[in-house]
Amino acid sequence: MKISIRARSSGDAPYQVDFLVEDNKLSVHCNCQAGIFGKLCKHKTELLAGDASRLFDESETPKLEKLAILVARAPELGNIPKAIAEAEKIIRREQANVKQIKKEFGEKLKKGVVILS
C-alpha cells in the first residue's frame, strides 16, 4: 500500500512524499533535494506530524487523514515527528529574526553610530 502526498515547496512545483507500507513496515521517501539523498526532510517530518499547512492544496487532506491512521499504528514514531517539526519551525523563525536584526544593524554600522562626547 502506498500513500503519495504532494507537499508544498518553496517553489511552484510540489514535492511528492511517498509513504510505503510493505510487510507491516512503513517507509517514507521524498523527491526534494534532501530526500533524494535519503535525508530526513521537513516534508517527511511535517506530514508525519499531521501538519496540514505542508500540503500542496486541499485535495491532499484526505490522504493526510489516512496517513494519520497509519502513524497512530506505528508506536516507534511516538512524538518524534512532532518534536522535530516544532523544533525546526522555531529554528526557522529565529533564523529569520536574526537575519532581520543583522540586516538592520549592518545598515546602522554602514551609516555610522553616534559617539557621545
Ligand SMILES: [Zn+2]
Ligand atoms: Zn522533502
